[in-house]
Amino acid sequence: MSHEYKAVKMKCDVITLFPEIFYAYLSEGILKRAIQKRLIDMKIYNLRDFTTDKHRTVDDYPYGGGAGMVMKPEPFFAAVEALCPDSTKRRVIMLSPQGKKFNQDIAVELSNEHRELIFLCGRYEAIDERVRTALVNDEISIGDYILTGGELPALVIIDAVARLIPGVLGDERSAETESFSWGILDYPHYTRPSVFRDMAVPKILLSGNHRDIWRWRRKEALRRTLQRRPELLEKIRLSDEDYKLIGEIKEES
Numbered sequence: 001m002s003h004e005y006k007a008v009k010m011k012c013d014v015i016t017l018f019p020e021i022f023y024a025y026l027s028e029g030i031l032k033r034a035i036q037k038r039l040i041d042m043k044i045y046n047l048r049d050f051t052t053d054k055h056r057t058v059d060d061y062p063y064g065g066g067a068g069m070v071m072k073p074e075p076f077f078a079a080v081e082a083l084c085p086d087s088t089k090r091r092v093i094m095l096s097p098q099g100k101k102f103n104q105d106i107a108v109e110l111s112n113e114h115r116e117l118i119f120l121c122g123r124y125e126a127i128d129e130r131v132r133t134a135l136v137n138d139e140i141s142i143g144d145y146i147l148t149g150g151e152l153p154a155l156v157i158i159d160a161v162a163r164l165i166p167g168v169l170g171d172e173r174s175a176e177t178e179s180f181s182w183g184i185l186d187y188p189h190y191t192r193p194s195v196f197r198d199m200a201v202p203k204i205l206l207s208g209n210h211r212d213i214w215r216w217r218r219k220e221a222l223r224r225t226l227q228r229r230p231e232l233l234e235k236i237r238l239s240d241e242d243y244k245l246i247g248e249i250k251e252e253s
């Protein structure tokens with residue numbers, strides 16, 4: 001019943017030199033549906049439309065010299081102030097490797113933000129520092145590697161945040177029941193056929209016993225986390241049942 005989530009839950013603007021990158025990704029799948037259902041109010045703006053010179057210049061040479069071009073501050077300021085003149089009603093996010101590392105906690109925080117989210121996507125070598133100091137509220141990195149622009153990081157964040165908005169995922173696929181929202185890694189998943197090239201689906205999953213199935217899933221999620229990302233277990237509160245399952249796992253190995 002789509003009328004249950006009528007109010008817009010996320011207002012999100014993007015400022016970029018390459019709007020088509022966003023149209024391509026946002027016109028498919030779950031995000032497309034969320035936008036159609038007006039759960040997300042998404043607008044993409046071309047930075048070049050906020051220039052004032054004949055050549056629509058967005059970059060210039062770096063003061064002090066060196067390789068690469070720097071993005072001029074004026075078009076970013078003009079764009080943000082045109083989109084949302086009241087600075088108290090906006091949260092301006094810049095994507096760069098210098099930002100705080102994006103994770104699920106930040107995604108949850110952004111999904112609960114009531115201000116307009118404005119993503120600034122850079123290109124070339126860098127953005128003029130005054131954008132960072134006088135326009136941006138939040139600088140976020142999606143990881144320790146260098147991309148050619150902020151578009152992919154913006155889409156990564158928009159995707160992770162959008163799926164947390166109530167109504168975006170199907171009723172039976174709430175983001176809360178997922179293993180990662182438990183703070184640990186996902187358990188193994190299977191679908192038909194029950195035997196594929198001699199590889200059988202664990203019998204318990206065919207048993208119909210949902211208490212046993214959830215216990216098995218929790219145990220396998222803990223096993224995987226213990227093997228691959230043990231540091232995650234230090235950040236969450238484990239139940240008595242979890243400690244019992246971990247004991248069983250350690251005995252098995």
Ligand code: 4GY
Nearest residue numbers: 095096122123141142146147153
């Ligand atoms: N990694 N996480 C990242 C990036 C490159 C601004 C043009 C990253 O968020 N952004 O690699 N961005 C951009 C940075 C100037 C290149």
